Amino acid sequence: MGDRHFVITRLNQTMVATLEGAVDAGELGDLVDSLSEAQARQNVNSVVLDVSACEVMDLDEFAELQRAVRTAEWLGLRCVVAGFKPGIVAYIVSTGVELGTLRTALDLELALGELSADCDEREPEQQPEPEQDAESGLEPDSFGSL
Secondary structure (H helix, E strand, O other): OOOOOEEEEEEOOEEEEEEOOOOOHHHHHHHHHHHHHHHHHOOOOEEEEEOOOOOOOOHHHHHHHHHHHHHHHHOOOEEEEEOOOHHHHHHHHHHOOOOOOOOEEOOHHHHHHHHHHHHHHHOOOOOOOOOOOOOOOOOOEOOEOO
16 A cells, blocks of 8 residues: 555544545545454544545545445444535535435534534433432332322
């Protein structure tokens, strides 16, 4: 593999794949392979694909990006694509291509916040044990005291 135009880092339980500049469909295919390998080696539960440095993206590249997202999701990772430029968004939408369930965020910080919020929603809150009535040993009902 020649020069890669992406870097994969880890922030807590999240892999961040930063695409650097012009990335072609072949390099996005390499990214899919690298994400699969990294997920197998590391204990992570989510991935952010940061495309904020990409100035242009054609339909082949977008299709490979979608494949990267699907692969991450099939591996059990929650995935958010961050940093699409407005021109790329306008182009992709104008083509009428199916976007599916692609989750996006304006930037890396918002993507990480969204994934963090997902974790907070998935973790059930610890409910305090109901207090027992000292005399009867019964729990008070929700309509008042015993």
